[in-house]
Amino acid sequence: MPHPHPRGVSPFYIPMKVELIEKAAQIVGDNQLLVNIVSKRVQQLNHGSDPFIVTTPEMQCGDIALTEIIEGKITWHAMTEEELAASRGEAVEADPFAELAESAAAAPVDTLSITPDL
Numbered sequence: 001m002p003h004p005h006p007r008g009v010s011p012f013y014i015p016m017k018v019e020l021i022e023k024a025a026q027i028v029g030d031n032q033l034l035v036n037i038v039s040k041r042v043q044q045l046n047h048g049s050d051p052f053i054v055t056t057p058e059m060q061c062g063d064i065a066l067t068e069i070i071e072g073k074i075t076w077h078a079m080t081e082e083e084l085a086a087s088r089g090e091a092v093e094a095d096p097f098a099e100l101a102e103s104a105a106a107a108p109v110d111t112l113s114i115t116p117d118l
Helices: 018-028 031-046 061-070 081-087 098-106
Strands: 074-076 112-114
Touching (some): 018 061, 061 074
């Protein structure tokens, strides 16, 4: 009798939809960055954050994160040197979050800005 699941794949593993991955990859442009953004957003969703899109019961957190990227509900930016230093706990003379706070205040309420850990 053949094994019902491919070797090494958990029976609880539910893959993300390939179409969503391909569309989001075109938008982000960098596969590693896409992985980081989706991972960060999935973590937020798993910890109780509300989705920024209408979801269906069969959607998993990865599908939700990818759809949010495709629909423009998640934005991202590369960290500045000041933000990197602050994330490491290094002293920074200028306020590293002043520009981020200004852009967050100007962003639409239904948009989330994520700075992935690289």
